[in-house]
Amino acid sequence: MEWYHPDDRPLPWKANADIYSIWLSEIMLQQTRADQVVPYFERFVGQFPDLKSLAEAPEEEVMRYWQGLGYYHRAKNLHRAAKVIQFEKDGVFPRHYDDWLDLPGVGPYTAAAITSFALGLPHAVLDGNVFRLLARFFEIYLPTDNSRGRKEFEKLANELIDRDHPAKFNQAIMDFGATVCKPANPLCDHCPLNSQCGAYLSGSVAQLPLKKKKTAKKKWAITYLHITNGKQTLIHRRPTEGIWPGLYEFPRLPDREDLKTHLNDHFKLKIFSAHEPVQIKHQLTHRAVTANFYRVEVPDFTELKKDQLTLVNYENFPKFAFHRLMKKYFHIFTDNR
């Protein structure tokens, strides 16, 4: 806490730190770096400045302001929780850790962050930074992704927390982990804790924390159909379960189906000209996506079968939430027009 200077990293949710802003920022910051969150946070607060405006907004509008940030269940859960607080709790935010934990999208980390930052309650945050700092300082050779390891770190953190200044303590320990006790190339030589750090003294900093086991990245091939008459195109809303829930994209050519046959049989499309596909690669944490976009020119959409699909003018694209892969294609397509 002596080391910590809040003004070193000014962030928009620190400015007027009301509990709504703190909650929103903590949801956005899950698995997401602060500098990536900042522009999303500012746009989002501009549109939904308080609990009421968020709770009353339609979900599709919320998703538009989240599009591109990833982990889209966060936005759905945030919106669900907003409705619970607004309409079932009379618009009054919870005052206790366990009540926050009951809300969708709020787990142990977020409940501790909100109750300590906004309410001054002594709940220790356990995030990637804290796990790393504690594992190194106390030289703990326990993985953080099982219950035994997690309990150990949780116990330690809640013993360490300054009960008179829990917010400052939590912010300080996370900031310290993010900027000094970093995952790679930590600044041990300038670290004010190095003379007491178990890992530093034993030369095991690089081995700690113990690595979690990672799931293999699968390859995923997608073929998209950009069917257009030059002014309009067809888009499709993804299912609300699974990847990119409820976001929009072009209709897809089913695996192993022939383009021309599919256009004839499925869309009842007789007259068209298909371009060579544009290939875009897109890396996700757990999938390596290779997408082929076929642009199919049609004279008009009158005869075309378009059930489950939405016909939109290009200028109306801003009304829909798309994932990053679609955005990448739009950039290429727009540049070539």
Place this chain on the structure above:
DNA sequence: AAGACGGGGAA
């Protein structure tokens, strides 16, 4: 306990 769930910046 394990897997699903995005995207971007740094190494």
Place this chain on the structure above:
DNA sequence: TTCCCAGTCTT
């Protein structure tokens, strides 16, 4: 390419 980030939810 790989790692990992102010993690949570479902199975």
